[in-house]
Amino acid sequence: MSIWTDFGFRASPYGTEPIPATEEGDRLLVGRDKPLSSLMATITSSALHPTIEGDNGVGKTSLVSVASYRLHRKFQTGETGQALIPLRSAFQLSASDTADSFAHRVYYEIAQGFIEHEPELRARGIDVPSTAAVDKWLNSPVFTTTGGGGSILGNGAEFTRGTEPGSSGFGEAGFASAVRTWLASAFPDLQAGGFVCVIDNLELLETSKAARTLLESMRDGILAVKGLRWVLCGARGIMRTTASSQRLEGRLREPMDLAALPDVDVEEVMRRRIEVFGVGSDVLAPVGPRGFRHIYELLNRNLRNALKYCEDFAFWLHENQDTATTDDEVFALFEVWLTTQSDAAFTATTLTPKAWEVFDGIVSRGGSISPSDHPDFGFKEMANMRPYIKALEETQLVVSSVDESDKRRRTIGVTSRGWMVNYARSGYKLPERLTS
Known part of the structure; x- marks a missing residue:
């Protein structure tokens, strides 16, 4: 039996996965009315693909999910x-991807999208392929290779059947051509619509140069396919430098900056989650709205990390079978648990006084700096500061990107473990908010 049943929930209210593109996901999104409206307007009205820039864990993917859901509902109603x-899931790029390999993954998901949404599209008079045949072709476990072409994909598109979907014998060129034909037929222009596709976590490519190079290679390929509405998301400044590429100017809009959740909405996030996941009226959440605000501020306003710590505490509370019966009692336990966690992290961290000085300097600047800030720390060259940054990385207090040539990016940031250590070092004070 799930521990959440004992707390009065049908599932964890502290899940860190992005909000889904569903009615429930729509209910869970809080405090994002303005960026949501802006994103929906761009998807529906601009030939350029929207891009979103924001810190890790700020909620970029959730914003896109709810925007996609609302746009889909407008069509359904x-x-x-x-x-x-909206497609079933977001895409991620890796260093091993090429424009062709990525496009093949996309075409496979688009084919699945046509299969899933054929009834509603056909009911509204939209030209779609015969998806029963497509479904059998894509999803049957075993195929017999039969060279030559055919028209099982519909719309007159030819293909070569292979032994398994996604293999080289699948006839990649013919398959891609078929899917593009379906898209052009179903969605001949922007106002007809298309599939909303997401490229998420572009910062995983580690450098803006790598992201820019790969996206540029996709410019006249998958990013130009009619019937696909792309939304690109990234952190650490990677979207801003990538979108500024001259070659991508005709494909991508300037990034929307998604800031941390407005302070006034922080507690409402948890109220909404308790309401959505709670069963009955006697729910006593391990971490309620007040506790959530506390951990959210402690972790410098990182929504994803705050939810993770809430779930960790819930497991601790369940394992220790504590008998707290009021919100105040549970909050007091949460505060004690946080001090214990932060003390343990601090005690396990060994650094030189100078490394601690650098760490405190990063914290005082809001938790994120650029390599070009080294003079502010008393170093003539970044090379002189690098050993201390390396020590902080090795103790998992900060994380760095490798693109030190891009001075516009904030590339060195305090981790959630770093904020916990800072909580202990500061005498359990919450981080001060920068005003500029």
Whole structure:
């Protein structure tokens, strides 16, 4: 039996996965009305693909999910004839990807999207392929290779059948051509709609140069395919430097900066989660709105990390079978647990006085700096500061990107463990908020 049943929930209210593109996801999104409206307007009205820049854990993917859901609902309810359909999951790019390998993954998901949404599209008079045949072709476990072409994909598109979906014998060129034909037929222009596709976590490519190079290679390929509405998301400044590429100017809009959740909405996040996941009226959440605000501020306003610590505490509370019966009692336990966790992290961290000085300097600047800030720390060259940054990385107090040539990016940031250590070092004070 799930521990959440004992707390009065049907599932964890502290899940860190992005909000889904569902009615429930729509209920869970809090405090994002303005960026949500802006993103929806761009998806529906601009030929350029929107991009979103924001810190890790700020909620970029959740914003896109809810925007996609609302646009899809507008089509389903007949409010608009523009059919905007969210795909099942977001894409991520890796250093091993090429424009062709990534496009093949996309075409496979688009084919699955046509299969899933054929009834509603066909009901609204949109030209879609015969997906029963496509479904059998894509999803049957065993195929017999039969060289030559055919038209099982519909719309007259030819293909070569292979032994398994995604293999080289699958006839990649013919398959890609078929999917593009479906898209052009179903979504001949922007107002007809298309599939909303997300490229998430672009910072995983580690450098803006790597991201820019790969996206530039996709410019006239998958990013130009009719019927696909892309949304690109990234942290650490990577979206801003990538979108500024001259070659990508005709494909990508300037990034929307997604800031931390407004202070006034922080507690509402947890109220909404307790309401959505709670069963009955006698729910006593391990971490309620007040506790959530506390850990959210302690971790410098990182939504994802705050939820993770809330879930960790819930497991601790369950394992220790504590008998707290009021919100005040649970909050007091949460505060004690946090001090214990932060003390343990601090005690386990060994650094030189100078390394601690550098760490405190990063914290005082809001938790994120650029390598070009080294003079502010008393170093003539970044090379003189690097050993201390390395020591902080090795103790997992900060994380750095490798792109030190891009001076516009904040590339060195305090981790959630770093903020916990800072909590102990500061005498359990919450980080001061920078005003500029």
